[in-house]
Amino acid sequence: MxxxxxxxxxxxxxxxxxxGIKDDVFDAGPVFRWTQYADHGPGPELLGSPASALEIGCGxxxxxxxLAGRGVRVTGVDLSPVMVERVSECRGQxxxxxxxxxxxxxxxxxDETWDxxxxxxxxxxxTDPLKLRPLVLSRLNPGGVLAxxxxxxxxxxxxxxxxxxxxxxxxxxxxxxxSYTPRRWAGLLRRSGFESVEAAVLDxxxxxxxxxxxxxxxxxxx
Numbered sequence: 505m506x507x508x509x510x511x512x513x514x515x516x517x518x519x520x521x522x523x524g525i526k527d528d529v530f531d532a533g534p535v536f537r538w539t540q541y542a543d544h545g546p547g548p549e550l551l552g553s554p555a556s557a558l559e560i561g562c563g564x565x566x567x568x569x570x571l572a573g574r575g576v577r578v579t580g581v582d583l584s585p586v587m588v589e590r591v592s593e594c595r596g597q598x599x600x601x602x603x604x605x606x607x608x609x610x611x612x613x614x615d616e617t618w619d620x621x622x623x624x625x626x627x628x629x630x631t632d633p634l635k636l637r638p639l640v641l642s643r644l645n646p647g648g649v650l651a652x653x654x655x656x657x658x659x660x661x662x663x664x665x666x667x668x669x670x671x672x673x674x675x676x677x678x679x680x681x682x683s684y685t686p687r688r689w690a691g692l693l694r695r696s697g698f699e700s701v702e703a704a705v706l707d708x709x710x711x712x713x714x715x716x717x718x719x720x721x722x723x724x725x726x
Contacts, residue, residue: 506632506664507632507664507666507680509632509679509680511583511606513677513678513679514583514630514677514678514679515583515584515585515606516677517669517677517678517679518582518583518584518586518587518679519584519585519586519587520669520670520677521584521587521669522584522586522587522590523586525564525590529564530564530565530590530591530593530594531594532566533566533569534566534567534569534570534572534573534598535566535567535570536548536566536567536570536571537567537624538550538624538651538653538706538716538718539653539706539708539716540625540655540714540716541708541709541716544708544709545706545716545718546718548570548571548574550622550649550651550718550720551571551619551620551622551649551651552619552620552649554576554618554619554620554648554649555576555577555619556576556577556578556579556617556618556619556620556645557571557576557577557578557579557618557619557620557621557622558578558579558580558581558618558620558621558622558643559578559579559580559581559621559622559623559624559626560581560607560611560621560622560623560626560627560628560631560640561581561582561583561607561623561625561626561627561628561629561630562580562581562582562591562602562626563582563587563591563624563625563626564587564590564591565580565591565594565595565600565602567622567624568580568595568598568600568602569595569598569600572598572599572600573598577599578599578600578601579600579601579602579603579616579618580600580601580602580603581602581603581604581605581607581610581627582602582603582604582605583604583605583606583607583627584604585604588602588603588604607627607631607636608631608635608636608639611636611639611640611642611643612639614643616643617643617644617645617648618643618644618645618648619644619645619648619649620644620648620649620650620651621640621643621644621648621649621650621651622649622650622651622652623651623652623653623654624652624653625653625654625655626652628652628654629652629654629681629682630679630680630681630682631682632664632682633682633684633689633692634692637650637692637693637695637696637698638696638697641696641697641698641723644723645723646723646724646725647722647723647724647725648722648723649720649721649722649723650693650698650719650720650721650722650723651718651719651720651721652718652719653716653717653718653719654681654716654717655714655715655716655717656683656686656705656714656715656716656717657683657684657685657717658683661683662683662684662685662688663682663683663684664680664681664682665680665681665682665683666678666679666680667679667680667681686703686704686705686717686719687703689703689717689719690702690703690719693719693721694721697723697724698721698722698723699721699722699723699724700720700721700722701719701720701721701722702719702720702721703717703718703719703720704717704718705717705718706718
């Protein structure tokens with residue numbers, strides 16, 4: 505049975521999450537990293553040298569601000585109105601554009617294209633890849649890069665994984681995250697038409713800690 509996404513419920517979940525983020529996180533300076541560990545792993549070089557970039561599930565906007573500081577024309581999209589309002593208040597001065605929308609609806613409804621589309625523990629983890637990947641490819645310029653990161657799958661637990669908000673008490677707000685092996689992720693991208701696909705788990709800086717799955721692919725052309 506496929507995952508039963510309820511966008512209204514998921515928006516409420518992410519609104520609750522956004523409201524709980526402390527102000528000092530939004531006030532912190534721009535930073536771009538793919539992993540959950542500070543000063544670890546690659547940086548924006550995985551995107552190549554884009555003139556424009558879209559972050560899907562942009563969260564606090566710190567990665568967008570970091571790219572804007574490099575002269576990249578950046579756009580972010582996030583499902584949560586609370587998150588978008590908070591990001592717009594603190595990142596607007598950097599030239600960051602933010603849209604509040606469900607990512608599949610946003611990509612289906614825009615004519616804009618980008619040199620790079622990326623997700624750092626964002627919408628690429630929480631959206632059906634069979635629906636998302638073709639849409640991303642259609643919005644990438646020739647030779648454009650898709651890159652995303654999130655925690656690797658727990659061995660034996662693959663496909664959509666249900667996730668309740670903050671424990672197991674209270675209102676039943678939930679979403680799904682999608683977990684696959686690196687080989688499976690690579691196959692999903694190639695099936696959608698991506699080229700030069702790479703997918704691997706980067707080990708954590710401390711042995712035995714959770715690593716980070718990083719996946720990249722390019723649109724045909726250029």
